[in-house]
Amino acid sequence: MHTGNVRWGKSPVSVDLDKPVLVFVPGLMNDSSIWYEGNDMCERAQTAGYETVFVELHDSCGNSKSYWENGRLLASHLEKIHLLTPGKELVLICYSKGGVDAQTALVHEGKHELVSDVVTIGSPHYGSELADLAASPPFIWLAEWAGRNNEGVKSLQTGAMSYFREITDNRKEVSKNRYYTMAGNWNGPIFSSYWFGGGFIGGENDGVVSTSGASLPGAEMLAVGRWNHGQVHLGQNAFPLIEPVLKGETPSPVRESAEEEAPSLHILVRGGMEQQPMETFHVEKEAEKIVINWMSPRQLETLTVTSPGKEPALYDVEAVKDDTGFFDGIYHHLLQWKNPAPGEWTVSSDGFPNLPYGFTVSFDSPLNKKLYVQRTEKEGVFTVHTDGEIPEFPDKMFMELLFYPAGTPGREEVLRYSQELFGREMTLPVYEEGTYNLSVEIEGKTKSGGRYQRTVSQSAYRTADGAIR
Known part of the structure; x- marks a missing residue:
């Protein structure tokens, strides 16, 4: 994968001009393959008659950047996609950090007029405690070895994201798009890495992002389900909940029960x-x-x-x-x-x-x-x-x-x-x-x-x- 690529998905059998184009945005250290390898999201969207576009950001080539850098790159992608789809609405479907990258492009880079709706799935809108851990003094050596002592991880520290929320949420550009969110509240199976992440984060979480942190001011939460961070964006879980939004219908929020909340200092x-x-x-x-x-x-x-x-x-x-x-x-x-x-x-x-x-x-x-x-x-x-x-x-x-x-x-x-x-x-x-x-x-x-x-x-x-x- 190369940074800066925009790839069009397979055309649906019958293209409905009234249906929006779905633009899929990957997350931290991901490329676009997370939407179609081991994930039926792309197939479901195409079967339902939607044109699909997949964007690559800096993370796609292993060089994770902050949402400021990814937001600028995504803004240029959206301009290109808009020119190639005249008269069509664009809907962004974003996984994990891709949701923060997307809001940066729309609000701080001014591309809100190119997009109608935004769906963020398991996105750390208030940061992730695992980013705090990776950037902390005890774990900095380990993160360096893992290639995670990078701008993308550092930008997701909860302190940095608190400041991002402060300079973002009151801007008039936020109201120009409709935002929807989804979150997981399961960090199993036991002894998995999500189980470790969930134990460190505490409370309801998907093993990487807290359920409350995946919410967004002014957005409607479509679902909180029993998914970990590696499941929440799968088509079988997410697409049935997203499609009513794409059709202009009123969504019916879903909330499943979570595990017992973990202690705060443990x-x-x-x-x-x-x-x-x-x-x-x-x-x-x-x-x-x-x-x-x-x-x-x-x-x-x-x-x-x-x-x-x-x-x-x-x-x-x-x-x-x-x-x-x-x-x-x-x-x-x-x-x-x-x-x-x-x-x-x-x-x-x-x-x-x-x-x-x-x-x-x-x-x-x-x-x-x-x-x-x-x-x-x-x-x-x-x-x-x-x-x-x-x-x-x-x-x-x-x-x-x-x-x-x-x-x-x-x-x-x-x-x-x-x-x-x-x-x-x-x-x-x-x-x-x-x-x-x-x-x-x-x-x-x-x-x-x-x-x-x-x-x-x-x-x-x-x-x-x-x-x-």
Whole structure:
């Protein structure tokens, strides 16, 4: 695939001049084949009598760009398609980040007059927490190895997207098109990469994008269904819900029940690149289950685990290749324990030294609901709150931060920042306009005397006038 291509689909047997032309927009690190390889979306549209067009953006050749760059390219595509389809309406059908690229083209590049309707499917309109993770200090080495330390991923950090919403939603161009959205709320099957993504995101999500984050101000949600991110755009799931919109009919929104909402602060996040990678962590007595995930560019067969009071033991692991789009070529290796022994645990990988790795521990524990982080009214200040069984102040907090200056990709290595924090407040250091990605590890004691550890991973955007979004 080549960036800048516009490809026309097979003509329907009978072309109806009153039907719109469907323009399919791919997502992050995708090309147009996601619409017709292993997906009957194209076939269904053509069988129903619609002309189809498939566009390639920067991601199609493996060079993911921000929605600003993709939006400009898509704008030029729309001009070309419009000239070749005089008198026909264009409807954009967009998957994942393609929905943000499309709104950029219509609103910020002024191409709204060329399009009637926009359907976004599993689009991260408020960013993705997995983008925050990929661009975070613990995981930046792993993302670099996976080729995901790129402009496209960085632009989807939740802080950057919060700023995008602020400068987009109130513009008059937004009202010139009809927007519709679809979202998934299933992140299975268990132990899949979507399951990992869903556990990190929390709440209703499709393993990559939260259900609430796939909604769009002023848009009608066509459906929230039991699909993961790799299923939500399939023709069998999406086209029957989109076709009434294409026919000018009033859609009937569908909402299926979701899995139980995950706790808000329930995970420990580490990572790096070491000669002998090893991680030590604490499990509180209250924990009912833990899930360990060791992420590596290589498939591992075993992990060495030392639990409290036990000798090191070798555990067989199955390598599951990542499908989320944020860690391409990376493998997940998962182990879980019910009623884990409280105390200090150690996990190590003996296979491949000097390779980047990511490490997470998910805790199923009553403490999760008693520990949360909230942004205060003071600019750039976050506070740790505790409730009940946890003392008010953590024993330790350590913050690492990467700063991504606006408009200058690649400077984040220069502006790495770390600090040991005291009390329960964490304050973003002030640099300049751009995205701040912070990872804060919190350690403290429960009232029963056990130790707990959790990680806050979050991004924020500082505007030119100093406001934090």
